[in-house]
Amino acid sequence: MPAKIPATIVTGFLGAGKTTLIRNLLAQANGRRIALIINEFGDLGVDGDILKGCGDATCRDEDIMELSNGCICCTVAEDFIPTMEKLLARDDAPDHIVIETSGLALPQPLVRAFNWPAISTKVTVDGVIALVDGKATAEGRFAHDPAAVDAQRKSDDSLDHETPLSELFDDQIACADMIVVNKTDLLTEAEAETLTTDLTTKSRDAVRVVKAAHGQLPLDLLLGQNAAAEADTKARHEIHHHHHDDEDGHDHHDHDDFESFTITRPEITDPTAFAEQVAGIIRAHDILRLKGFAAVEGKPMRLALQAVGPRIETYYDTPLTGPRETRLVVIGQTGLDRAAITRALSA
Ligand SMILES: Nc1nc2c(ncn2[C@@H]2O[C@H](COP(=O)(O)OP(=O)(O)OP(=O)(O)O)[C@@H](O)[C@H]2O)c(=O)[nH]1
Numbered sequence: 001m002p003a004k005i006p007a008t009i010v011t012g013f014l015g016a017g018k019t020t021l022i023r024n025l026l027a028q029a030n031g032r033r034i035a036l037i038i039n040e041f042g043d044l045g046v047d048g049d050i051l052k053g054c055g056d057a058t059c060r061d062e063d064i065m066e067l068s069n070g071c072i073c074c075t076v077a078e079d080f081i082p083t084m085e086k087l088l089a090r091d092d093a094p095d096h097i098v099i100e101t102s103g104l105a106l107p108q109p110l111v112r113a114f115n116w117p118a119i120s121t122k123v124t125v126d127g128v129i130a131l132v133d134g135k136a137t138a139e140g141r142f143a144h145d146p147a148a149v150d151a152q153r154k155s156d157d158s159l160d161h162e163t164p165l166s167e168l169f170d171d172q173i174a175c176a177d178m179i180v181v182n183k184t185d186l187l188t189e190a191e192a193e194t195l196t197t198d199l200t201t202k203s204r205d206a207v208r209v210v211k212a213a214h215g216q217l218p219l220d221l222l223l224g225q226n227a228a229a230e231a232d233t234k235a236r237h238e239i240h241h242h243h244h245d246d247e248d249g250h251d252h253h254d255h256d257d258f259e260s261f262t263i264t265r266p267e268i269t270d271p272t273a274f275a276e277q278v279a280g281i282i283r284a285h286d287i288l289r290l291k292g293f294a295a296v297e298g299k300p301m302r303l304a305l306q307a308v309g310p311r312i313e314t315y316y317d318t319p320l321t322g323p324r325e326t327r328l329v330v331i332g333q334t335g336l337d338r339a340a341i342t343r344a345l346s347a
Contacts, residue, residue, distance in 0.1 A: 004124040005088070007097040008223055009110060011172045012131030013142070013165070014103030014289040014331060015308030017182040019047045021131060021215025021222075022098055026051075028219040035087055035094035036064045037080075039072040041102040042260035042329040046291045050304060050317065063094065071102050073109040080110065084119050096223055097123065103289070103331075104168065104258055107175040108238050114230035127225030128236070130176035131215070132169075134195055135186040136309060142169035164257035164333065167240040173199065175236040177227045178208045185213040204235060258288075260331040261338055265346045267295035267324050271303055275312050281344045282310055285336060292328035295320055 010018045026034060038048045048066040065087060067079050087097065101107060107128050114125050136142070144166045162170075173179060179199050184192045192211050199209045210217065229236065268274045274294065282290060290307040294314075301316035305328065330341055 004122060005093060005095070005097060006126035006223070006226075007099060007114070007123050008126050008225075009099045009101065009107055009128045009229075010131065011101045011105065011107040011128060011175065012103065012180075012182075013133060013136075013168060013172070014041075015136075015306075016103065016131040016133040017180075017212075017215045018100050018103070018131055019050055021129075021180065021182070021212070021217070022100055023051060024215045024217070025098065025219055025222060030219075032096060033092070033094045034063065034096045034098055037067065037083060037087070037097065037099045038064060039067040039080075039100065039102045039105065041071060041104045041258070042262065042331055046293070046329065047100060049293070071105040072099070073101070073106045076109055076113045076116075080113055081116055081118055084123065088119065088122050096126070106168070106171050106238060108171065108233065108236065111175065111229050111236065112233050115233075120230070125227060125229035126223060127177040127227040128175050128229055129178050129180060129222060130172045131180045131182050132173075132195070132199065133308065134181045134183040134192060134211075135311070136183075137169075137181075137195060138187055138191050141309070142166050162240065170202075171238045171240055173203055174239050175229075176203060176207055177225050177229060178210065178222070179203055180215070180217065181209060181211045182215055183213065184211045257334055258331065259334050259336060260329055261336075261342075262292075262327060262329050263342050263345050265326045265328075267297050268303075268326055269297045271296055271314050275305070275314050277347070278305065278307060278345070279310055279312050281341060282307055282312075284344075285332065285341050287330055287332045287336070287341070289331040290328060292326070293320075294326040294328075295324040 010022060012018050022036065036051065040047055045066050048064055051064055052061055065083050067083060072080055101110065111125055111128065114120060114123060142165050144162055181192060181195050181199065196209050196211060203209065278290060288309065292305055294303040294305055296303050300319055302318060302320035304315055304317045306313045328345060
């Protein structure tokens with residue numbers, strides 16, 4: 001039997017740096033054919049577009065497969081398995097497959113899917129890499145809810161003190177073979193060290209915790225872990241209950257905690273002023289993630305706009321094709337004031 005194709009799963013919360021790490025990985029491919037399967041939450045395929053627009057010879061359009069919107073963990077049967085079968089049926093099979101999950105996905109159902117007969121003889125999970133946004137974690141974004149813990153102490157009821165963010169964080173870490181503490185450029189050495197120690201304590205035995213800035217890590221460290229994670233699903237089970245129904249491949253975890261929507265507006269005139277405007281809106285509405293592409297008056301290139309919490313980055317990435325308009329996806333916890341955010345972003 002031919003050797004199984006190794007697949008690496010890259011997980012991590014919204015904006016942790018998954019696409020950035022994958023881009024860095026592709027830059028080191030050195031002739032190795034890496035196929036990508038990209039899954040996003042929200043109606044705008046920004047990650048796939050960024051990878052296709054990066055201009056590297058290694059980011060070939062035909063090697064990038066985008067899953068339909070939603071979370072990979074909930075659409076294993078109807079989306080992930082057929083995509084994988086299509087990829088495996090190609091004459092020129094890839095040397096390695098990298099799967100970027102959406103920031104809200106649980107990796108466990110995806111790992112389990114590798115035991116499905118349709119693909120189990122052909123691919124294996126080489127490793128699950130969980131990226132952690134070092135800065136957001138140090139700021140307490142994924143902390144358990146201290147107010148609820150206090151309330152719990154005061155009453156005998158067993159109140160749930162988890163937050164939707166802390167639950168996802170715990171479950172992504174529980175599944176990892178390697179944890180990357182990313183964005184260390186925004187941390188002091190002591191902060192990075194504390195996080196590394198915490199995560200080492202929290203993770204399964206023998207899981208490596210490494211630090212990175214901009215996802216810059218050697219390809220040989222990231223790929224070739226030989227974990228065969230699908231054979232070891234019990235050890236990496238979910239800590240939290242997410243209302244799963246995992247017998248029929250229709251895993252549904254509680255995405256009701258999060259929502260996303262897209263806005264389209266005309267071209268902008270001043271990127272710096274627009275970024276400031278966006279930053280203000282993010283703060284006012286506690287938006288978790290905002291990203292997309294803007295058309296800038298008089299500029300032939302499109303402007304990529306990336307915001308993770310209050311931190312915004314803009315850069316011209318590739319010539320703008322299609323209508324000269326600005327499209328952004330907004331993601332946050334449920335209850336976003338869509339009308340007010342749309343009005344503010346359209347102003
Ligand atoms: N300062 C800093 N910024 C980073 C680092 N890694 C990624 N970023 C920035 O963080 C933003 C999000 O990065 P992505 O790679 O798109 O994150 P992601 O995890 O793919 O995001 P989603 O797919 O939306 O969950 C971008 O603006 C990146 O340039 C890092 O190590 N340091």
